[in-house]
Amino acid sequence: MDTYCSDCKRNTEVVFDHAAGDTVCSECGLVLESRSIDETSEWRTFADESGGDDPNRVGGPVNPLLGDAALSTVISKGPNGSNGDGSLARLQNRGGDPDRAIVLAFKAIATMADRLSLVSTIRDRASEIYKRLEDQKCTRGRNLDALVAACIYIACRQEGKPRTVKGVAMFSDHVD
Known part of the structure; x- marks a missing residue:
């Protein structure tokens, strides 16, 4: 210049x-x-499998199945300060993240998929299935391990890589 x-x-x-x-x-x-x-823009360069460079934005990957709540910040007043109607304190006592339960389910799906040596497309399909159940309010009060095993079983069948119920249940954390 x-x-x-x-x-x-x-x-x-x-x-x-x-x-x-x-x-x-x-x-x-x-x-x-x-x-x-x-x-x-702030960029970092990550080497991909072929040895080339892959420029990506700084920050963690965004999961399209999660809402914007994973990107929010809650700032509270100290113990001597007031927080109005107490809704902030209730939100913090609940864990502060409305998507906390679904994040735990996605982690359980990823863990079980790793144990079963499943490809990422099956893991992603199982996460989509679980998200649909969560959106329809079908997960409340149900055993997380059983739901995760069922989602993985269905995802395997939908992706053309069926497993037996016993085969999936063997890798579940909680088998009854």
Whole structure:
């Protein structure tokens, strides 16, 4: 990038020092602009299996089956402060995250899928099935391990890789 340098009195090539945020004249070393802010996106580069570079945004993966609650922050007042009608305190006592139960179920599905050596498409299908059950309010009061085993069993059948009920139940944490 060429810029006019007031010290050299000519158009000169400039160097940008990212660490300091300075734009420096390459001829005389005059700092033309200091502490500039880089407003471009923050990216990290991850190497993929083929050895190439895969640029991804910074941050954890987003699960499309979870609501926006996983991205929220709750700030409360201290023990001496008041929090109005107490709804904030009730939310914090419940764990603060309305998707907490479904996150636990997804973790249980992932664990069981790993034990069964299932591919990610089956794990994802089982998570979708569980999410449908959760949306229809069919999971309340039911045994999580049994629901997870059933979701994995159904997902295996839907993906054309059927397993027996006994085969799936053997890898469940809780077998009755």
